Amino acid sequence: MNEISLDFLTILLPSYMFFYMAISMYARNKQNLVNRVASLLMLSLLFYFLGEYIKTALFPKYESLIVLFWNAPMLLLTISNLVHLSVLVAGKTSSTIRQFVLWIYVTPLLSLALMLLIFGPQHLYQPRVDGPSPLSPLxxxxxxxxxGSYILLSVGILLIAWLTTQLVKRKKMLIRLLAGLLSLFAWILxxxxxxxxxxxxxxxSIALYFSGTLLWVVSLRRLITKYDFLPSYRDLFHTLFQSAPTAIFLLDLAGIVKEMNPRAKGLFSLQTDDLERxxxxxxxxxxxxxxxxxxWNELQMKETNNRQWEMKLNIQDQAQLDMIVSMENIEGAEEGLVILNLTDITSLKATERRLVESERKYRHxxxxxxxxxLLNRAAVQENANxxxxxxEPxxxxxxxxxxxxxxxxxHGHLIGDDYLKHIAALLELHARPGDLAGRIGGDEFVLLMPFDSAQMQVYEEANSRLFPLSVNPFRIHQKLIPVSFSAGVSLYADHASDLTGLLQKADEAMYEVKRSGKNAIAVAGHRVSKTK
Known part of the structure; x- marks a missing residue:
């Protein structure tokens, strides 16, 4: 096997693994900075080893330029990515930390650039066929x-995170990262x-560097797959779940509660984690x-994005609460799980009911x-129009x-008011379906009566409604006050085609009754008829 084939098998071919892991890492969650930095770390390693292959197998006469202007920056970028990744995994996101990370990237690259400017490529790298390192001691x-320092810095950051975290899973993930980094550092030394x-x-040495780095990247990829490499976000989710102002329940498909947050426990007055209650x-x-x-079963199967309802929550020995209830199935869980979110809107519903009642009163x-x-003048006019x-006749x-x-x-005005209430009560009591009774003045009342018969029958219909007034006197202090009235009747559209004309015709008929001795009914255009 010649040297080119050996380089292909030991460097180029395994580099495809770096490429695959970088792309899969980015595609897993490209919106997440942790995934993007991890992907960049693997790509920089890929380009570093590709540079090794290119300068060895393809362009050996440009070896010094490739090493100094390509391989060295890729190596420095890789270790800078490593520190950045450690900072993110440790959950450090303050502005001071961000400035620190910026200098982590700038310092080694700036040092390399200054060294190239001061000494020149020919003094920093001397190609050799074999033997000691071609790099100058500097x-x-x-x-x-x-x-070395960046790997140790990453170890220190992860070690502090391991010492300060209280979560068992997070500790386990961090110790595995630490073990991997320390092993890589020892291997490089x-x-x-x-x-x-x-x-x-x-x-x-290049083959050994590559093999050790490859093993470390594979272990890093396994950690990412197992722990999702987002422990800080898990902590954040757990914090949000615990401190959420709404009640959150995690249920199985049978409706059995598996988990609930403190707000949910407060709703049911639970002092312990007795979820069976x-x-x-x-x-x-x-x-x-x-x-x-x-x-429950029907709503679970309902395929809609808007699974949200207003409901009542009734808990024994507690007042009824109004809730907005939303339901969401968890996709991809090993067992069927449902999230139930309850938002207390009792005060809002009480306010809404008061507003509805106030609106009803105002409209009334x-x-x-x-x-x-009874209907007032405005309402009578609106209904008649x-x-x-x-x-409609x-x-x-x-x-x-x-x-x-x-x-x-x-008897006084208070008794007079009671007298008017007595009249109104009789009109409402003896009204028929479709009748509308109203008071349009001090002692003036109006009755709108559906009528689609001959004019000669209108008196009988009017008398049937008003006759109870005459036979039901008003009682006050054991004394009876008889009810006497004068009524005029007009028909739409026989007597007039608008409300003004109808009122005028009815008023004329009513005053004809007044002139004829009162206590009677008169239809417009007809003689006065006594009530009976």
Whole structure:
């Protein structure tokens, strides 16, 4: 096997492993800085060993230039990536640390550039066919210093992280990283020592450097696969889970609680981790009183991104709470798991109910007479205009109480108000479907009555509604005050085609009753008829 084939098998071919690991690392989570730095570390190693192959097998006459202007920067970039990666794994992200990392990258590259400017390539590297290292003692010392110190710096950073963390899994991951780095550092020292003593040749040292580095990268890749290389983010997620202001439950597909955060435990007043006492899906129900548990299996299978509902939470010996409940299946779990998130909106719902009730009251006040609760003038006008716009036939009955001033003067205004309430109650009690009763003045009332019959029957319909007024006197202090009224009736669209005309015709008929002795009903255009 010739030297080119040996270099291909020992350097070039295994370099594809670096390329594969760099790409897979980046693709795993390209948004994460840890993955990007780890990918860059593997790429810099790849380019370093590719440079070794190129200067040995393809362009040996440019060996010194390739080593000084390509291999050396790639080696320095690799160890800078190593320190940066250690900082990220340790979870250090302050602005001071970021400035420190910047100088970690700049210092070795700047030192190499200054050395090239001062001494020149020909004094720093002397190609040899075999034997001791072709690097000058100054260049070799620079490489050993930065490689050794940066590896030790990475070890120190990881060691501090290992000593300060309380998580068992994180400690295990950090100790494996430390063991790998220390092994790599020891391997580099041994190979460099053997090279300086001329025990091994330069080509053999490159193969040994490569094999040791390759084994370290493979172990690093295994750690990334096993621990996802994001321990600080796991810590952050755990912190967010514990401190979340909403109640979070982790359930299996049967609805059994597997885990819950402190806010969820507070909802059920749990003092310990006794999860068996919690049956959250049985405690939830929709506002139509359908149990969440009855719909559990169906809702799990529902393929929609908007699995969120407003529900009631009923816990024994506690007041009912209003909740927004969201449900999300965990994809890729070994067992089926569901996240249930409960957000307490009890105060918001109470405010909403108060606003709805206030709006209802305001609308009632806007359209109803405050004394009798009948429709006021504005509401009567609006309803009448709607009927006219729809072409719906109806009768308008205008009612004016006789002798109301006498009731006020004799018994006082408070009794007079009760008298008006008595009239309003009788109108509502004896109204029929479709009738609308309203008060439009002091002692004036209006009744809108659906009517689509001949004019000759309108009096009978009006009398059937108003006759109860005459036979139900108002009782005050064991005294009966009879009810007397004068009423005028107009028809849409026989007597007028608008509300103003209808009121005018009904008013004319009503005053005809007044002139004829009161306590009767008159239809516009007809003679006065006594109630019976």
């Amino acid at each position: 260049m070799l010392g620079l490489a050993v210093f930065f490689v 041994i190979v460099t020592f053997l090279l300086s003593l001329a025990v091994i040749t330069s080509s053999v 919690v049956d959250v899906i049985s405690s939830l129900s929709f506002y139509d009183d359908t149990s969440f548990k009855d719909c 006040l806007a359209y109803h007479d405050p004394l009798t609760s 709607l009927k006219i716009a729809a072409g 109806f009768a308008l009955i205008l009612i004016d109480l006789d002798n109301f001033k006498t009731v006020n003067d004799t």
